[in-house]
Amino acid sequence: MQPELTVIVAATRSLGIGRNGSLPWPPLRKEMQYFKRVTSRVAPQSPPDAINAVIMGRKTWDSIPPSFRPLRNRFNIVITRAAAALPLKDASGGASDQQHHQQKPNQEEQEEQNHKQSIQQRQQQQQHQQQQQYQQHQEQHPQTVHVPSLDDALVFVKNNPLISRAFVIGGGQIYEQALRLSETKRVLLTRVEGEFECDTFFGLDLREGEGEKDEWRRCEGDEWRAWTGEGEGQMEEEAGVRYEWQMWERR
Numbered sequence: 001m002q003p004e005l006t007v008i009v010a011a012t013r014s015l016g017i018g019r020n021g022s023l024p025w026p027p028l029r030k031e032m033q034y035f036k037r038v039t040s041r042v043a044p045q046s047p048p049d050a051i052n053a054v055i056m057g058r059k060t061w062d063s064i065p066p067s068f069r070p071l072r073n074r075f076n077i078v079i080t081r082a083a084a085a086l087p088l089k090d091a092s093g094g095a096s097d098q099q100h101h102q103q104k105p106n107q108e109e110q111e112e113q114n115h116k117q118s119i120q121q122r123q124q125q126q127q128h129q130q131q132q133q134y135q136q137h138q139e140q141h142p143q144t145v146h147v148p149s150l151d152d153a154l155v156f157v158k159n160n161p162l163i164s165r166a167f168v169i170g171g172g173q174i175y176e177q178a179l180r181l182s183e184t185k186r187v188l189l190t191r192v193e194g195e196f197e198c199d200t201f202f203g204l205d206l207r208e209g210e211g212e213k214d215e216w217r218r219c220e221g222d223e224w225r226a227w228t229g230e231g232e233g234q235m236e237e238e239a240g241v242r243y244e245w246q247m248w249e250r251r
Contacts, residue, residue, distance in 0.1 A: 003157040005055075005183045007168045007175060008039065009202055010190035010243070016198025017172065021063055024196035026239040031190055034230070034245065038188065040073045041229045042164035050164040051075050055153045055178075058082075060170040069144075075163060076144040077153045079174060083146035150177045172200045179204050186249050187216070188228070193242040206248055219247040 010031065011017045016024060042050045054071055058080040061069065070076035147153050157166045167188075168178040178184045189206055206216060219227075221234055224247040234245045 003154050003163075003166055003183055004185050005154075005166050005168055005178055005181065006186040006188060007178055007184060008035065008188040009170070009175060010192055011202045012192045012195055012198065013207060014195060014198075015202040015205065015207075016196060016200070017170075017175075017202050018200035019196070019198050021059060024198050025192060025194075025241050028236075028238055028241060028243070030236050030238055031243060034190075036071075038228050038230070039071070039165075039167045039169070046164040047162060050162050053077055053157055053160075053163045053166045055079065055150070055157075055166060055168045055174070057171050057174040060174070074143075075160075077156060078144060078146045079148070079150060079153060080146050081148060083148045083152075150174065150181070154181075154183060172203075176203045184250070186227075186247065189246045189248060191244045191246055193244075206246075215251055216248045217251055219249055223247060 009017060010023070012024075018024060039052055039054055042052055051074065053075040055077045056079070058078055061076070061078045061080075064071070145156060147156060153166075157163050168174060168184070187204065187206065204216070206218070224234065224245065225231065227247060228245075230245070236243055236245075
């Protein structure tokens with residue numbers, strides 16, 4: 001069975017989602033509680049020990065206060081290039097057969113070869129340091145896994161039958177990648193009223209009356225409640241900010 005992804009995002013009417021690595025609006029306690037409930041609540045008829053997964057980029061992970069990460073009661077999948085930084089191993093302990101059969105290089109070739117080897121050694125040292133940091137992080141946060149790409153995150157979800165639902169929670173580049181995948185079936189959108197200064201925007205136009213409607217449809221309130229498990233209304237207001245919870249599904 002192919003894994004199914006749900007994007008969950010809060011955005012202004014002009015699709016702004018962030019500024020300087022943070023949310024552009026004041027803290028919205030009820031909205032954060034909604035995010036926690038929905039991303040933690042497993043699908044009906046899931047196994048008793050099932051758990052949801054939240055997929056995020058490294059910058060999103062770093063933006064979470066250390067005392068709140070990993071996000072509790074959810075499996076945290078972090079996309080980072082450091083996950084692929086495996087130290088290179090020399091199994092032979094020496095030069096390759098091809099090197100043994102090469103003629104002795106002249107001085108210029110030898111200098112070039114030494115320069116390349118120096119660069120390779122520095123790269124290996126950097127990769128080794130990154131891998132050590134990654135392994136140390138894994139020991140500190142056993143409920144997280146680091147993967148090098150969104151495709152690898154999908155493979156991880158597919159190969160773990162106890163993962164019930166998988167949510168993509170940011171940031172901007174990860175959202176863009178997810179929206180291009182056929183596995184992304186749903187967007188849970190918190191539509192924030194009013195405008196706030198933003199430097200990061202959501203890549204899918206779901207504004208009422210405009211935007212990309214051929215591929216996506218807005219679900220009715222009953223559908224939203226049935227899927228999310230929420231029992232209250234979809235409109236909220238706090239800290240002087242009015243917002244609405246919406247659900248969109250791919251046609």
